[in-house]
Amino acid sequence: MVPPTAVAEASRPRHEIDSVVVRFAGDSGDGMQVTGSQFTLTSALAGNDFATFPDFPAEIRAPVGTTFGVSSFQINFGSQRIETAGDSLDVLVAMNPAALKVELKNLRVGGTIIADVGQFNDRNVKKAGFVANPLEDGSLEKYRVIKIDISALTMEAVKNSGLSKRDGLRCKNFWTLGLIYWMYGRDRAPTVEWLNKRFGAKRPELATANIAAMNAGHAFGETAEMSGEMTAFTVRPAEIAAGVYRTISGGEALAYGLVAGSQLAGLNIMFGSYPITPASPLLHILAGLKQFGVTTFQAEDEIAAVCAAIGGSYAGQLGITSSSGPGIALKMEAIGLAISTELPLVIVNSQRAGPSTGMPTKTEQSDLYQAVFGRNADAPLVVLASRSPSDCFETAVEAVRLATKYMTPVMLLTDGYIANAAEPWLIPDLAKLKPFRVRFRTEAEGFHPFLRDPKTLARVWATPGTPGLQHRIGGIEKAYDSGHISYEAGNHQKMTDTRKAKIDGIGNDIPEQGIEEGERTGDLAVVGWGSTYGPINRAVYTMRQKGLKVSHIHLRHIWPLPRNLGDLLKGFRRVLVPEMNTGQLVTVLRSQYLVAAEGLNKVNGQPFKISEIEHAIRTRLEH
């Protein structure tokens, strides 16, 4: 572990704190995402636990200085266990008035604003929708405001770099990063290394200028501290399990998990996808992993993407497709074909706010109905949900296992938050994962394409090219005993029942539902799925400290549900289901178990705050 070296360097003892929430906010062109990810990297290297939340506009280049062009990156880091990107901000870095306008509501009372006064001119102030300059009109009294002319200081720092005025000014995010590095005693070396790698060969002057800006920001902190203007803090390393760590985003974890799964199954991957926000990172990452036998196919549309994946599975590879809600809607007919022909298929849905185009860059969990029920006819499949960026790895492996073992499509739900957020990850040793190698049918004796494994009910997988096994399959109903076309009524009943029984039976092949936090019985079970894990877990933990009999249950397997879930829920007086939708899992739980579960719902494009869930728990239990 790298200890925070700056503790020794500082002239005065640093204030020690457990955790901090910082949000970098600026214009889309201000490089806030780069700044945030660099800060994340150094926090990881300093041994902190952390969670991040990148929040950017849907428009690629929104007009400069407008509120809808604000791009932010939030990080919560600390010496304790960190579950969410943080409810409210301790520090808001506002690179312009619009950033202040948009993000101020998230700052806690007494929190710190670091504002680039160089950007708070009349024009920008008006453009952001302020009547008067908020830095001057006393409206920020409740906060600590640190006004620095970051723009001018950056220009000063890079004046010898030979950069144009425009390029020089663009270094201001690294000046700011330098200042924040000083505040939290962070090592600058990894960022120096990153800048040299990024610009070194092609535009070394950009690397030099950005490093100079960062160093100037850092030096500014030291000087300002002398005068008492600024305070430096120490955030000690967190106590986390021993091992080798890295940061991982949901997109990366998914890609690696799918590749790991395909290796465990002994299959190559045929990945078909069509670009869509926020699902595209998976396509990009897998396109760089071809050495693992991954073929990535950027299709002409969502339908072709899933169809190519189905063609891949039919021909003996692992077919995977990925999209977001609107794209998944387009794929549904083809998914029905994969259900009917009983081919393995993994469908990743990075959910976003909807309906229709909705808010592509904003997160939501509103596709659970679509995943579980959203097809014509009785068309069951497996639905899994990842709870966090790193959890995507395990869920992806599980998706591949179930798809290949049961010859079925598996829908894996993540969301925009998970896809883009990053967290520290204890890197697993892949050699320790249990293989689940696929066995293709090669024996001609007694073969027909819908011959089933009596235990799993999975049909045989016989791929074109296998001598003597030529056969025909399709979406028309098949005779149970031969796989030939059949319109016979009794046969359709039997096939429908069999398809259902196959998926239901998976309930016996998945782990029993456990408890994340708390006892197996009590006054209130808070049941979640997907990316609400962090805030629910932290809220339940805190409420238990206060003596409330509340437990956290978090589902990975959405369909079929774990076999003991019904009994588990009956052990609680009340059940609360927080979801970023208007109540989807809660409806499923009510219909499956006849429990009086109630929803806690929001769809404002932002993840739950811990305090919102704490409040909901309290109102249920304290009267």
Next chain:
Amino acid sequence: MNVVPERLTAKDYATDQEVRWCPGCGDYAILKAVQKTMADLQASRDRTVFVSGIGCAARFPYYMETYGFHTIHGRAPAIATGIKLANPSLDVWVVGGDGDMLSIGGNHLLHALRRNVDLQILIFNNEIYGLTKGQYSPTSRVGTRSPSTPQGSVDLPVSALAFALGCGARFIGRSIDTEQKHLPEVLKRAHGYRGAALVEILQNCIVYNDGVFADITESDVADDRQLYLEPGQPMLFGKNREKGIRLNRETLSLEVVTVGQNGITAADVLVHDEKNKMIAHMLALMEPPEFPVALGVIYCAPEVQSYETGLLAQVTEAKAKGAADLNKILRSGHTWKV
């Protein structure tokens, strides 16, 4: 031990399934021609895949003793692309009707052609929707009366082959369901082409559009309405091969001429050059009554790398660059030890 493989006959490519097309449907003739083609090629039954969408034509795979995948409406070219990417050594045929391929699946056909996926794509064009009981189709001529257009259709039809050329198709051919000698020859050429090869087959739907091609196929008009193209041969037709196609160099369009009349000599008649895309386009669009219908291989561009070859070469290249070690990749970049 040397086993001399048995020679397969057309019958060996037929399944035991009862064929369910209407009696007299042109699809029977096409099935027969395809099975004959398979036998002529001695195609491996377990390395051949027929992929189809939805429609009368799309039932085709059930009757071929090969691998077969009857998929969903319009999507056969996309599914076939996935099959070819997953296993390029398979011989993949795509079968669909005019509605399947040119209406609901037009987009996939476009992209399979422009990508140049090594597929044989057969369009059974009967200018009608058969399976849904007779609505007009995207290839129906203006004025087609059908249950959905009782007063006659008003929209202009698409030409399958002109569309294909516009998409960047590098091989297009045309034949007629009942032409049991000609059709297998065109299919064999398509099969031999490395890349996407499209063949339009004029097919009679005896129930909903009987005789729609009578102006081409009836024996009294056939000679004057059918132009059989042969590479390097003059484009002659007519009972005594007295008629020919000439390029009018002033209007840059084709015209029908009669050799021996108005000073026309054999030298005036166009010689078929399969590589000439401009002429191919004009040939594809020829239709009666002014012109005969062009049959045979209309366009065959020099072979270039097919899509799956190019894409899979990148996979091979990536594999050659170093061992695929996921454990190592996970541990590359910034890591830290706790």
